[in-house]
Amino acid sequence: MFAKETLSYDPLPLPDRAEFTDAQMQEKTAEFLAHMQQRHTVRDFTAQPVPRAVIENCIRAAGTAPSGANHQPWFFAAISSPALKAQIREEAEAEERRFYAGGASDEWIKALEPIGTNAEKPHLTTAPWLIVVFAQRWGEFDDGSRYKNYYVPESVNIATGVLLTALHTAGLCSLTHTPNPMKFLNGALGRPDSEKPTMIIAVGHPAAEATVPAVAKLKKPLEQICQVFE
Numbered sequence: 001m002f003a004k005e006t007l008s009y010d011p012l013p014l015p016d017r018a019e020f021t022d023a024q025m026q027e028k029t030a031e032f033l034a035h036m037q038q039r040h041t042v043r044d045f046t047a048q049p050v051p052r053a054v055i056e057n058c059i060r061a062a063g064t065a066p067s068g069a070n071h072q073p074w075f076f077a078a079i080s081s082p083a084l085k086a087q088i089r090e091e092a093e094a095e096e097r098r099f100y101a102g103g104a105s106d107e108w109i110k111a112l113e114p115i116g117t118n119a120e121k122p123h124l125t126t127a128p129w130l131i132v133v134f135a136q137r138w139g140e141f142d143d144g145s146r147y148k149n150y151y152v153p154e155s156v157n158i159a160t161g162v163l164l165t166a167l168h169t170a171g172l173c174s175l176t177h178t179p180n181p182m183k184f185l186n187g188a189l190g191r192p193d194s195e196k197p198t199m200i201i202a203v204g205h206p207a208a209e210a211t212v213p214a215v216a217k218l219k220k221p222l223e224q225i226c227q228v229f230e
């Protein structure tokens with residue numbers, strides 16, 4: 001994407017500008033808040049297909065995220081292939097069995113109890129799409145030489161947040177899933193060692209009998225997540 005010699009500072013006039021009144025901002029943020037309050041992490045999906053173009057738009061939206069030095073150190077593998085999903089499920093469940101059978105501390109297992117998770121990950125094959133997020137430790141110029149990336153976790157996590165928001169805006173449900181370790185995903189998806197998988201996101205429509213853990217509805221109030229200094 002980058003050619004060394006074309007990279008220099010070139011300020012453009014701000015291409016897009018919103019001009020809302022304070023009242024409009026208040027209304028828009030209230031609407032957005034209500035929209036985000038309807039996002040739920042869901043574990044039970046139907047097999048109803050989701051068009052590839054929808055997933056691609058959501059990933060394009062993720063790709064608009066800010067990043068360290070604009071290096072965009074992310075890569076998204078979008079998988080609908082049943083064979084590949086089955087392979088990923090098998091390898092993820094093998095990791096999870098180790099995690100739940102002693103790999104994780106007692107404290108961690110206790111913390112997960114209200115969430116209701118276990119080593120079985122059927123969503124990895126029922127959800128029509130899996131999106132695997134990779135963080136790129138370094139990038140390559142067009143001539144093949146390497147450049148360092150900066151603020152990689154911060155950048156990738158912002159992009160992942162945009163992705164989850166875009167998926168929710170499409171009316172889809174998602175499940176962020178983090179088998180540990182995830183190195184097997186490089187092999188399964190043919191990604192280079194420069195990339196570290198950070199998350200598998202299962203995406204689709206929620207099953208009729210889908211539930212959410214009651215604790216997931218407990219969100220900290222503003223006073224607990226924010227202090228205002230005026």
Ligand code: IYR
Pocket residue numbers: 096099112115117118119177178179180
């Ligand atoms: N990776 C495991 C365990 C897990 C850990 C956390 I922290 C969660 O919020 C949920 C699950 C799993 O996916 O089951």
